[in-house]
Amino acid sequence: MEISKNFDFISAEQKWYGHWLDKKYFESTPDDREPYTVVIPPPNVTGILHMGHCLNNTIQDILVRRARMMGKNACWVPGTDHASIATEAKVVHMLRERGIAKSSLSRDEFLTYAWEWKEKYGGIILQQLKKLGCSLDWNRTSFTMDPDYYRSVIHVFNDLYTKGYIYRGKRMINWDPRAKTALSDEEVIFKEVQGKLYFLQYQLIGADGVALPLEKASITIATVRPETILGDAAIAVNPADERYMHLIGTFAVVPLINRKIPIIGDEYVATDFGSGALKITPAHDMNDNQIGIKHGLDVVDILNEDGSLSADAQLYVGLDRFDARKKIVVDLQEAGHVVKIEEYTHQVGFSERTDVVVEPRLSLQWWVDMKKISGPALSAVEEGEINFHPAKFKNLYRHWMENIKDWCISRQLWWGHQIPAWYDAEGRFVVAMNEKEAKQKFSETFKVENPQLKQDEDCLDTWFSSWLWPFEVFKGLSNPGNKDVAYYYPSNTLVTAPEIIFFWVARMIMAGYEYTGKKPFSDVYFTGIVRDTQGRKMSKQLGNSPDLLEMIDEIGADAVRFGIMIASPAGNDLLWDKASNEQGRNFINKIWNALKLIQLWKERAKDNLSAEEITLTSDWPHEWFEARLRQVCTEMDVQMNQFKLSESLKTLYTLIWDDFCSWYLEWIKPGFEKPMDVKHLDKAISFFEMLLERLHPFMPFVTEEIYHLLRNNQPVDLCVKQIDGSFVARGEDQSVLNEAELLKSAITAIRDARVKAGIKNKEAITLYATVKDKTVWASIKELLCKQINAEAFMFTEESIADTIQLVIGGDRFFIKSEQAIDTSAQRIEIETEINYYKGFLESVEKKLSNERFVQNAxxxxxxxxxxxQADALEKIKMLAESLKGLG
RNA sequence: GGAACAUUAGCUCAGUUGGUUUAGAGCAUUACUUUGACAGAGUAGGGGUCACUGGUUCGAGCCCAGUAUGUUCCA
Incomplete structure (x- = not known):
């Protein structure tokens, strides 16, 4: 059969993915095998595939495909997340382009548009995963707003409410004034911003209750947000601060609006920052809020939900917060309150979703009391019930869990799971599964006949649904105890980004224990962040994010998978360079050419060779490669079990490129135009197949293609072939491995010597050797001669004149050639080597002459x-003899 | 401001309880090799005071302290 010059990845990818699907290889149903379950971190339904997904899903596919070939019942569950804020933002944007304002729509109308949008664009990302070769069980595709899933989320809300773990409370939250919604702490991104620090003078109030003139008595505060003085409730100073301690208990006046506020003492105030006096604005700063509660201060909320100033501000009402800031600075300057303005760099919180400055704001939201459910989740990781890879994330996790804060779960959005709370006109409410149940509960609770109720307008945080993912994809909550959840849950490995360890991983662990009494997964593998060669995160704004699908079309999925995996050290970020794809392509080319060689041999295969046709008499190369293969497979298993995927791939890469292609195939290669012995060929094909088995999880398409080209009518597809585990368990033959090392070093050293002496490849040499152990050479001298074009190999006890002399290991070699020998290069070589060993010997002897070393070590x-020391001395002696022999 | 992790060849990284030859790999680079699988190849070489300063030890890339730089998380 004619083999194409190169691997045609376009047709192979299409052919094999289609074939695997037709054969239902990725579909899993419970049986008596051990399950291996992975649930995909559900990408945003609006998402498209980027490098992060590529890394993450390639890793999962490697784990899943490997498990499938190792006799496990592998099940990888796909799905998407409704991503409330992100999706709603996209829908709002789409509507705006069509000239429709969200505010002009009813909730139902808006949701109709949103679902339309979801049906049209949602799930594109899942199709893209197929291009990458991901072996997901597509029958199990889940969505966090599927009807059953939706009900489970509502059920969990009800349940936690009933248990007293969910409450409604007015608290300081992070407010996104553009999306007009609350954000959880984790959704706020802090960035360094160059701002200004304003020093403002407040008038003091004298003993008579009248404000003193500014020039006579004042207190200066420093603030970066001068517009918020309108919401001031106090000025705080450190009670130990001698400058101000006498003022505690007196009053000051808020400039421009002349509101009287107390001066209080609190140790929170840093004496060395700003002026040492701190304005307290409980409605608009987290820390101020705490101080306000401690001191029982008034709360003056000066902002509307869109970030404009409210009526309570008294001034600049309706003006945006940033415009108000500019204006108030001018007004304060005119009134003489501004002492100075300094440049100041500080951290400002931005909304992860809309990138506007987040406003700390007091508002009535729904909360989960996290301390009530975090206990088992903390100890599970501490005690190794769940293992993190790399383990360093354990510290981070512990720290967060031990200082866990309540979780704000309400979002002022329509796209998502609507909060199942129903209110009457007076604001009394009940939590229920649905409206009917709500009415009934309300009647019972408040003794009202036929109450008029309205459901909470808000939605739940996206993560309040995705924390149920590992069991609800198997309907563990909507259909408890069903066959699937009993079999597949807990899942085995979660592969995700460290960025969402708190958003998602920690909460899944909590929900897992709360609702199933079990861990959701045994191992969590945190991938690195994909960065560009300059170490920058990949982002749309920077334009440094390559188009993954374009790349797959250009170079093939296998090359892309190889490229990202080889660059991905376990536990570190990876600086991704397009060049690593080319390494993948070259590797594919290498394997493809090995196939072509074997194909060539097949055409010349012959049984029962005549004495003249035989080029290789021994089976030693097969024995060696088998031992080497065992050794590497064992090594790979260890690496894979430690989640060192990149290293494992590197190990295999070396085995294939160097050991298989460069050594093994060369060793068994028949002489020029000689036939290939069938028994050697069959061995080679078998080894090639085993290499393909090991490589398949990493590069599924090219391996499946070659596997079928190697032999006609393969009994099974590689995708579902079962790897023979006993092969590794048998252990390898160390002596044959040692012989091979000796052979390799002899071949390289002699080839090198030939080149340096200017002996042409075609010219045969005669080799003499003085060796310690002749038996070792018995099995390898045939190959040595073949590889270095030696017509004879003879043992000698004496130096041979007019030869190139070299020392390999502990043996001396003499190369005799018809050609006139130029020994100058050889001479330099030996001298350099002698110098090296002399230096080495010196360092060893220094150690040995140190009495304390000899005594203590x-x-x-x-x-x-x-x-x-002895080895070095002998080596030097031999080298010196060789040098002398050169004349 | 607090914490965690890191710093080894031009780049990306290994380096397992301190001793296994004077520190390894891949990629890149340089020179050479063009006869049958592969120039997208082969062979050989160059390239490192293991961030810095101290300390512990007979012995430190590895342990300890400090400094510097970077990344991340928290405030």
Missing amino acids: KPEVVDLERKK
């Missing part, structure tokens, strides 16, 4: 040093 260490 462990005896085996001292013995080792003695052996090093």
Whole structure:
């Protein structure tokens, strides 16, 4: 069969993915095998595939495909997240482009548009995962707003409310004035911003209750947000601050609006920052709010939900907060309250979703009391019931869990799970599964006949649904105890980004224990963040994010998978360079060419070769490669179990490129125009197949293609082939491995010597050797001669004149050639080597002449040093003889 | 401001309880090799005071302290 010059990835990808789907290889149903379950971190339904997804899903696919081939019942569950804020923002944007304002729509009308949008664009990302080769069980595709899933979310809300874990409260929250919604702490991104620090003078009030003139008595505060003085409730100073301690208990006046506020003492105030006096604005600053509560201060909320100033501000009503800031500075300057303005760099919170400055704001929201459910989740990770990879994230997790804060779960959005609370006109409410139940409950609770109720307008935080993901994808809550959840749950490995350890991972663990009494997964593998070569995060704004699908079309999914995996050290971020794709492509080309070679051999295969046709008499190369294969497979298993995927791939890459292609295939290669012995060919094909098995999880398409080209009528597809686990368990033959190392070093050293002496490849040499152990050479001298074009290999006890002399390991070699030998390069080579060993010997002897070393070091260490010394001495002696032999 | 992690070749990283030859790999680079799988190849070489300063030890890339730089998380 004719093999194309290169691997045609376009047709292979299409052919094999379609074939795998047709054969239902990715579909899983419970059986008596051990399950291996992975749930996909559901991408946003609005999302498109980017490099982060590529890394994350390639890793999952490797784990899942490997498990499938190792006899497990592998199940990888796909799905998407409704992503309330992100999706709603996109729908609002789309409506705006069509000239429709969200405010002009009813909730139902808006949701109709949103669902339309979801049906049209949602799930594009899932199609893209197929291009990457992901072996997901598509029958199990879930969505966080599927009807059953939706009901489960509402059920959990009801349940936690009934248990007293959910409450409604007026608290300081992060407010996104553009999206007009509350944000959880985790959704706020702090950025360094160059701002100004304004020093403002407040008038003091004298003993008579009358404000003193500014020039006579005042107190100066420093603030970066001068517009918020309109909401001031106090001025605080450190009670130990001698400058101000006498003022505690007196009053000051808020400039421009002349409101009287107390001066209080609180240790929170830093004496060395600003002026040492701090204005307290409980409605608009988290810390001020705490102080306000402590001191029983008034709360003056000066902002509307869109970030404009409210009536309570008295001034600049309706003006945006940033415009008001400019204006108040001018007015304060005119009134003589501004002492100075300094440049000041500080951290400002921005909304993760809309990127506007977040406003700390008091508002009535729904909360989960996290301390009530976090206990088992903390100890599960502490005690190793759930393992994090890399383990360093354990610290981070512990710290967060031990200082856990209540979770604000309400969002002022329509797209999502509507909060199941119903209110009457007076604001009395009940929590229920649905309206009917709500009416009934309300009647019972408040003794009202046929109450008129209205459901809470708000939605739940997206993460309030995705924390149920690992069991609700198996309907663990909507259909408890069903066959699937019993079999697949807990899942095995979660692969995700460290950025969402608190958003998602921690909460899944909590929900897992709360609702199933079990952990949701055993291992969590945190991937690195994909960055560009300059170490910057990939983002749309920077335009440094490559188009993944374009890349797959250009170079193939296998090359892209290889590229990202080889660049991805376990636990570190990866600086991704497009060049690593090319390394993947070259690797594919290498394997493809190995196939072409074997195909060539097949055409020349022959049984029962005549004595003249035989180029290889021994089976030693097969014995060696089998031992080497065992060794590497064992190594790979260890690496995979430690989630060192990148290292495992590197190990395999070396095995294939160097050991298989460069050594093994060369060793068994028949002579020029000679036939290939069928038994050697069959061995080679079998080894090639085993290499493909190991490589398949990393590069599924090219391996499946080659696997079928190697032999006609393969009994199974590689995708579902079962790897023979006993192969590794049998262990490898160490002596054959040692022989191979000796052979390799002899081949390289002699080839090198030939090149340096200017002996042409075509010219045969005669090789003489003085060796310690002749038996070792028995099995490898045939190959050595073949690889270095030697017509004879003879043992000798004496130096041979007019030869190139070299030392390999502990043996001496003499190369005799018809050609006139130029020994100058050889001479330099040997001299350099002698110098190296002399230096080495010196360092060893220095150690040995140190009495304290000999006395204190462990005896085996001292013995080792003695052996090093002896080896070096012998080596030097041999090299010196060789040098002398060169004449 | 607090904390965690990191700093080893031009780049990306290994380096397992301190001793296994004077620190390894891949990529990149340089020179050489063009006869049958592969120039998208082969062979060989160059390239490192293991961030810095001290300390512990017979012995430190590895342990300890401090400094610097970077990344991340928290405030």
